[in-house]
Amino acid sequence: MNTSESTSRSRGKIYLVGAGPGDPGLLTLRGKYLLERAEVVVYDYLANKKLLQHVPASAHLIYVGKKGGGMHAFSQEEINRMLVEQGLAGKMVVRLKGGDPFIFGRGAEEIEELVAAGIPFEVVPGVTSATAAATYAGIPITHRRYTASVAFITGHEDPTKLESNIHWDKLATGAGTLVIFMGIKNLPFITAKLMEHGRSPDTPVAVVRWASTPEQQSVEGTLATITEVVREAGIKPPALIIVGEVVKLRSTIDWYERRPLFGKRIVVTRTREQASDLVALLEEYGANCLEYSTINIEPVDDYQILDREIARLSSCDWLIFTSLNAVTYFFRRLRELGLDARSLAGARIAVVGRATGVELQRYGITADLVPEKFTGEGLAEALITAGVDKKRIVIPRALVARDVLPEMLTEAGAEVIIAPVYQNVPPKGRKEQLREELAAGAIDMVTFTSSSTVTNFLTMVDAASPVELQQLMAGVEIATIGPITAKTVVESGLQVGVQPEHYTIPDMVQAIVAHYCRTGDGA
Numbered sequence: 107m108n109t110s111e112s113t114s115r116s117r118g119k120i121y122l123v124g125a126g127p128g129d130p131g132l133l134t135l136r137g138k139y140l141l142e143r144a145e146v147v148v149y150d151y152l153a154n155k156k157l158l159q160h161v162p163a164s165a166h167l168i169y170v171g172k173k174g175g176g177m178h179a180f181s182q183e184e185i186n187r188m189l190v191e192q193g194l195a196g197k198m199v200v201r202l203k204g205g206d207p208f209i210f211g212r213g214a215e216e217i218e219e220l221v222a223a224g225i226p227f228e229v230v231p232g233v234t235s236a237t238a239a240a241t242y243a244g245i246p247i248t249h250r251r252y253t254a255s256v257a258f259i260t261g262h263e264d265p266t267k268l269e270s271n272i273h274w275d276k277l278a279t280g281a282g283t284l285v286i287f288m289g290i291k292n293l294p295f296i297t298a299k300l301m302e303h304g305r306s307p308d309t310p311v312a313v314v315r316w317a318s319t320p321e322q323q324s325v326e327g328t329l330a331t332i333t334e335v336v337r338e339a340g341i342k343p344p345a346l347i348i349v350g351e352v353v354k355l356r357s358t359i360d361w362y363e364r365r366p367l368f369g370k371r372i373v374v375t376r377t378r379e380q381a382s383d384l385v386a387l388l389e390e391y392g393a394n395c396l397e398y399s400t401i402n403i404e405p406v407d408d409y410q411i412l413d414r415e416i417a418r419l420s421s422c423d424w425l426i427f428t429s430l431n432a433v434t435y436f437f438r439r440l441r442e443l444g445l446d447a448r449s450l451a452g453a454r455i456a457v458v459g460r461a462t463g464v465e466l467q468r469y470g471i472t473a474d475l476v477p478e479k480f481t482g483e484g485l486a487e488a489l490i491t492a493g494v495d496k497k498r499i500v501i502p503r504a505l506v507a508r509d510v511l512p513e514m515l516t517e518a519g520a521e522v523i524i525a526p527v528y529q530n531v532p533p534k535g536r537k538e539q540l541r542e543e544l545a546a547g548a549i550d551m552v553t554f555t556s557s558s559t560v561t562n563f564l565t566m567v568d569a570a571s572p573v574e575l576q577q578l579m580a581g582v583e584i585a586t587i588g589p590i591t592a593k594t595v596v597e598s599g600l601q602v603g604v605q606p607e608h609y610t611i612p613d614m615v616q617a618i619v620a621h622y623c624r625t626g627d628g629a
């Protein structure tokens with residue numbers, strides 16, 4: 107390591123990273139690479155929180171707020187000072203900023219402070235909302251038939267300021283397309299200035315709010331009408347104003363808001379680990395997915411029993427895994443104890459079904475016994491046939507689980523030890539939010555992929571009576587994966603509106619899309 111590198115290491119480095127306009131898929135590869143290695147992340151209101159999933163769990167996250175018009179969580183000076191402090195402390199800091207850091211992002215102001223303090227930095231451009239908002243509203247900001255120039259303008263200036271930096275007289279007709287940031291509050295002033303300086307009142311204008319997110323909202327008018335259109339639609343910041351003939355192309359190109367599930371707010375109720383397939387598919391069609399995982403899988407608080415059994419695995423006759431999670435959490439604990447699969451050498455191993463067996467093979471172990479019937483009863487019968495009298499059987503499993511298997515084995519003369527390795531816990535704090543959303547009529551559909559998701563959902567909703575449940579769920583469509591899940595829904599007094607012919611996630615999504623296309627309610 108040369109001297110300059112070691113000096114910069116000890117002083118840390120600040121990476122100003124453009125977060126893109128909102129859609130988490132629009133982050134650059136460089137940005138993702140840096141987030142994955144960050145020790146500290148300082149992020150803004152406009153940077154999508156979903157990007158934080160790239161950050162290591164050990165990283166320190168600092169939200170510095172800044173909401174147009176509202177309270178500033180931190181002043182620019184405080185942010186500058188914080189970055190310098192973190193840099194001097196030797197940290198690898200990602201300063202995540204909405205859109206591109208150098209387009210109305212005050213990126214340069216932060217860098218000037220870093221330069222003054224001698225702290226190394228790097229800047230990673232981002233997809234600016236200026237182009238993304240237009241693109242996601244179906245507007246190409248240039249088109250050789252309509253315009254040869256674009257101007258990016260801030261609309262934030264105080265209209266009462268005597269000396270303006272913005273030459274509205276020149277801009278009004280000087281550039282074909284105008285993209286105006288932070289201009290919603292000043293929209294009447296801006297449109298008046300443009301018309302006063304010769305831009306036709308008939309010039310098409312679009313306003314796009316929360317572009318490239320499921321909340322995107324866009325409206326269209328002319329210089330003469332847009333103020334009223336925006337007022338009627340109740341559009342608030344953050345939004346961009348796009349002025350110019352290119353706005354006309356929207357009627358042909360608008361692709362994002364025309365997707366069949368755009369604007370639909372769909373609840374997905376699965377455990378965190380499993381929800382992603384369904385969410386990804388629904389999002390492809392434009393749905394706004396609200397993930398209410400009804401169960402979280404967590405390690406148990408006390409590993410005493412398991413640790414004791416691991417220490418004497420050589421005297422165990424059968425080790426039984428009744429779920430995929432049991433395998434995962436068992437081996438996680440083994441690793442924490444500094445051990446590996448060799449500790450299992452003495453015991454025979456049984457699994458409840460094929461999927462659990464496949465999971466086990468990931469650790470280099472092939473199960474000695476997989477029952478023909480993949481249930482607790484099936485497994486117990488197969489073991490009893492193999493002979494369990496006076497055998498020591500260890501079952502690592504969930505803290506709370508069905509007791510059929512251990513009971514049947516004990517009755518057949520086995521010594522059964524249940525060792526909790528993981529627990530199912532309801533996620534905290536989400537219950538109230540779900541009830542509020544339902545009560546406000548803000549949910550279009552709820553999806554269920556198993557009977558237990560129905561039961562857990564009902565527990566979360568926690569209706570005081572069947573009548574209250576009906577009220578909360580009025581107007582909410584229900585989609586289920588198959589007939590068994592549907593039966594559980596019907597038994598709770600609710601109705602199923604969508605069910606696929608084949609019981610798979612992709613088929614369920616297709617059925618949902620078909621449902622909205624059929625009802626003509628698709629976006």
Ligand code: SAH
Nearest residue numbers: 205206211234235287288316317344345346
């Ligand atoms: N550096 C950012 C702009 C920051 S200024 C960029 O390159 O995009 C903040 C303004 O950007 C907002 O007031 C709004 O006008 C615009 N903006 C940012 N993200 C937006 C989004 N997703 N949809 C619409 N406008 C957005």
